[in-house]
Amino acid sequence: MQITTANEVKKGEWELDKNADLLFGVAITSDKEDLLYYRGSQKMQINDQELFPEDFESKLLMTGLSVSPNDRMVNLGIIESGNGKVEVWFKDTNHSNTRFTPYRVTFYFFSKVKIER
Amino acid sequence: MKKIIIHTEEILKQGAKLQFQIKMPTTTNMVKGILITATELDKGGKSAFVGHVPPTIKMFNPVIGWTWLRIPEKRDVFYAEKVKFSNPLKQDLQGIPEQGFSGKPQWWIGGTKRSFFNVTVPMEDVMIEGFYVDRSAKNFTDYKIKIYLELEINE
Numbered sequence: 001m002q003i004t005t006a007n008e009v010k011k012g013e014w015e016l017d018k019n020a021d022l023l024f025g026v027a028i029t030s031d032k033e034d035l036l037y038y039r040g041s042q043k044m045q046i047n048d049q050e051l052f053p054e055d056f057e058s059k060l061l062m063t064g065l066s067v068s069p070n071d072r073m074v075n076l077g078i079i080e081s082g083n084g085k086v087e088v089w090f091k092d093t094n095h096s097n098t099r100f101t102p103y104r105v106t107f108y109f110f111s112k113v114k115i116e117r
Numbered sequence: 118m119k120k121i122i123i124h125t126e127e128i129l130k131q132g133a134k135l136q137f138q139i140k141m142p143t144t145t146n147m148v149k150g151i152l153i154t155a156t157e158l159d160k161g162g163k164s165a166f167v168g169h170v171p172p173t174i175k176m177f178n179p180v181i182g183w184t185w186l187r188i189p190e191k192r193d194v195f196y197a198e199k200v201k202f203s204n205p206l207k208q209d210l211q212g213i214p215e216q217g218f219s220g221k222p223q224w225w226i227g228g229t230k231r232s233f234f235n236v237t238v239p240m241e242d243v244m245i246e247g248f249y250v251d252r253s254a255k256n257f258t259d260y261k262i263k264i265y266l267e268l269e270i271n272e
Contacts, residue, residue, distance in 0.1 A: 033224040064228025094159045
């Protein structure tokens with residue numbers, strides 16, 4: 001997702017892999033992490049089930065190099081996703097510690113196929 | 118089912134003492150996690166930090182306030198925290214110089230991860246009472262605290 005205007009609210013919709021039955025984690029990164037840290041917040045939902053409400057700060061979904069690679073994902077529990085569609089409303093808000101320049105935000109959704117025995 | 122709610126309070130005066138209430142959905146079963154952040158309010162381009170973070174915040178990230186949460190009439194204070202500003206460079210409690218990396222500190226290199234503090238607070242009512250006391254010593258700047266509550270609700 002490219003954020004091109006200060007204070008904009010941008011919506012993104014993505015379909016999960018059709019083979020994915022369960023959504024269990026999310027992560028967020030940016031090419032300008034200071035902007036994302038100070039300015040970013042988002043609402044996120046899957047198939048109309050809310051994961052994070054509006055104004056949920058992006059900094060709470062960010063992880064850095066100091067965190068083990070196995071722990072960098074934010075754990076959502078186990079969410080049945082089916083033919084999952086994820087919607088994100090990302091909001092950029094002015095913050096006096098940053099000067100806006102266009103930046104990229106990337107959302108990672110971790111899912112897996114439920115194995116039937 | 119899990120749900121997260123956010124309660125925000127603005128602190129506009131040094132030494133402010135606030136009392137507030139957080140109302141939860143009527144289907145709330147339990148509070149399972151708590152997370153509190155503090156960030157400077159945008160002043161339309163004028164920051165007390167003037168585009169950089171003072172060394173005291175970077176290195177020591179002092180406590181700026183105290184908060185308590187309680188359930189009135191049922192249970193006294195069940196959670197208390199000393200609140201610090203979200204450290205803009207490291208997202209940890211104390212700035213630690215990166216090892217082996219040169220140049221301007223970057224978040225990716227030094228940043229960690231915030232997570233909810235796990236609690237088990239059964240809810241019969243839908244109200245949580247909160248108190249906040251500002252304890253910033255000097256260089257006060259308007260800021261807001263956000264209290265995130267992770268709830269278990271009945272579907």
